Amino acid sequence: MQLRAPVVSTVGARRIRAAAACCAAALALALPGCGGHSPALTQAPQSAPPAPAPAPVRDHTAEAAKAANAAPAAEMRALAPRAALAMPRPYHLPLPQAADRERYGQIDENGVRLVAQAPVSTFSIDVDTGSYSNMRRLLNAGRLPPADAVRVEELLNYFPYDYAQPADGRPFAVHTALAPAPWPPSNVLLRIGIKGKDIASGALPAANLVFLVDVSGSMDSPDKLPLLKSSLKLLVNKLRAQDRITLVTYAGSTRVALPPTPGSDKAAISAAIDQLVAGGSTAGASGIALAYQAAQQGYIAGGINRVLLATDGDFNVGVTDYRQLKGMVEEKRRSGVSLSTLGFGTGNYNEQLMEQLADAGDGAYSYIDNLMEGNKVLVNEVSSTLATIARDVKIQVEFNPATVREYRLIGYENRMLAREDFNNDKVDAGDIGAGHTVTALYELTLAGQPGLADPLRYQPATPTSPAPGRDGELAHVKLRYKLPAASTSQLMDVIVARQAIRPLAQGDDDFRFAAAVAGFGQALRGGKHTGSWGYAEAHALAQGARGTDRFGYRGEFLKLVDLAQSLATSKPAHAGGAVPERAAR
Incomplete structure (x- = not known):
């Protein structure tokens, strides 16, 4: 039996040759991307020129084959780019992220107090708002804020409330x-509103403003020095001819970048701001x-004299301990x-330092996470930011043990x-600026209601009888x-009557909105008292207490609450970064 070679059709042969050519092309494209030798290094050495080739003999069969292969060659050229696209690309590992070095002061949350044991509560007012905008920054970055980053009073006081103006000259x-x-x-x-x-x-009054601007390397980030410069320019547009502004910068050394300049010379002020480089x-x-020295030299009697420190708080040269810095400011x-503080930036932000320095300097602490916040602090609320109308404001509440249990x-x-x-009067407290609203909330357990603390065995089982005429x-x-x-304080007082209690649904928008903000802040801190x-x-x-919302702050709050709820159900706390340091108070 005679074996015959398999017969391949002309079309089949063309496809085989095209596939082989494609493989060869892909291999040729892949080799240069490999980590092996270059083509020059893989060529064999030549010791002598090659001998001349014999004269070619005309082969009609080869010419016919060449013509037949023309179409497969065209197919090969069309497929070669696809083969190149199919080759694996090198994989680059992501760069390691910088450790989160944000610092927050430790907060030991206020607990429930028995009126029978501690009937008096005393505290200083606080007009800081930085905790709210910092919380907003963290939520917008996809992270629930650490508990110590949430100061509920600053969330409350971020919002303006429609409290009535003073009518008695106070x-x-x-x-x-x-x-x-x-x-x-x-x-x-119980809401106390000022x-x-x-x-x-x-x-x-005429203002003598000294901006102390951090231009160190840590400020070289879009959310730091560039945002700071844009925010300052918003204020420049509000300056008057009687106002003076000085720019002091610090990095490895300090200098006066702009000597005292009248507010009417906006071009010179803007040019000096533009030249700030980290x-x-x-x-x-x-x-x-140096900033205090400049403020003293330009002091305006009867005017506004203030240093505004703009930084991320990452001090690393000279005095760096916040207690020493706080003592210096005091x-x-x-x-x-x-002194007021304007906080900027992320990652290395020292929030504890910024808040404590503002408290020590009888100023306000603000955190600027975007240009809208810069506009809020330095334009919309410039009067309350700069002009103090009352100093060392303290609140003391005495509760009636006959009507309040806890x-x-x-x-x-x-x-x-x-x-x-x-x-x-020698004990310092917070100041109030023009137009400021301050809100404080107490949660009360009335007498006769079950409380968190058990009654004492050796104390009267029933509340103390009230003084005559004060049982209500x-x-x-x-x-x-x-x-x-x-230098001497003045006294104001208000009696809170039980008959003033109204159903929550009948409360004004401001009361209900403040209650919602307080509950939200406590939920961010873990909800210890809100169940x-x-x-x-x-x-x-x-949502039901949004009111007129002139600037849209309450609408934004609703979005942040939704965002916090989404993050709480999808991620653990502090997701997206390292847990920030917790600093002792």
Whole structure:
């Protein structure tokens, strides 16, 4: 039997040759991308030129084959780019992320106090708002804030409330209100609201402003120095001819980048801002000293004299301990120059330092995470940011043991004072700016209601009988303050009557919205005192109390509550980064 070679059709042969050519082309394209030798190194050495080839013999069969292969060659050229695309590309590992070095002061949350044992609560007011915008920054970055980053009083005071203006010639008015608490309805919320008198920005006293700007290498980030410069330019547009602005910069060294310049010379001020460039280490303490020196040299009697420190707080040269820096600022404030802080940036942000320095400097702490916040602080609220109308404002509340069993102050943990500090005019407290609103909330358990603390065995089982004529009183609210140029305080007081309790649904929008914000802040901190009441309930309560919302702050709050709820159900706390450091107070 004679074997025959398999017969391949002309079309089949063409496909085989095209496939082989494609493989060869792909291999040729892949070899240069490999980590092996280059073509030059793989060529064999040539010791002598090759011998001349014999004269070719015309082969008609080969010519026919060449013509037949023309079409497969065209197919090969068309397929070669596809083969190149199919080759694996090199895989690059992501760069390691910098460790999260943000610092927050430790907050020991206020607990429930028995009126029978501690009937008096005393604290300083606080007008800081930085905790709110920092919380917003963290949520927008996909992270729930650490508990120590949430100061509930700063969330409350971020929002303006429609409290009535003072009508008796005093610098501010005090308002109280009562309604059931939304989390345990058996308890009652007492709201204490303060409204500073409004002063139009054009009617403010002449201002001597010294901006102390951190231009160290740590500020070389879009959310730091560039945002700071853009925010400062917003303020420049509000300056008047009688105002003066000085720019002091610090990095490895300090210098005056702009000597005292009238607010009318906006071109010179803007040009100096444009020239700010980041680089070097951070000698913050020497910068503070130079800024106060500049403020003293340009001091305006009867005017606004203020240093505004703009930084991420990452001091690393000279005095770096926040306690020493705080002591330095406390000493300098006696000169009549206050200090406010403007925080910027992420990753290495020292929030504890920024908040504590502002408290020590009789100023306000703000965190600027975007240009809208810069506009809020330096344009919309410039009067309250710069102009002080009352100093050392303290609040003391005495609860009636016959009508109130327990109480808890929500927030203000690092503003608590001793009972005797209330009447001591040498004890420093917070200041109120023009138009400022300040809100404080107490949660009360009324007498006859079950409380968290068991009754004592050796104390009376029933509440103490009230003084004659005071059985309908829940509390006596007292405030002390000093006028800006005074050294002696003045007293105000308000009686809180039980009959003032109204259903929560009948409370004004401001009361219900403040309750929602307080509940949200407590939920972010773990909800120790709010039980199962959480983000959904906070959103529902705030939604119904949005009111006019002139600047859209309350609408933004609703979005942040939704975002926090989504993050809480999808990620553990601190997801997306390292847990920030917790610093002792």
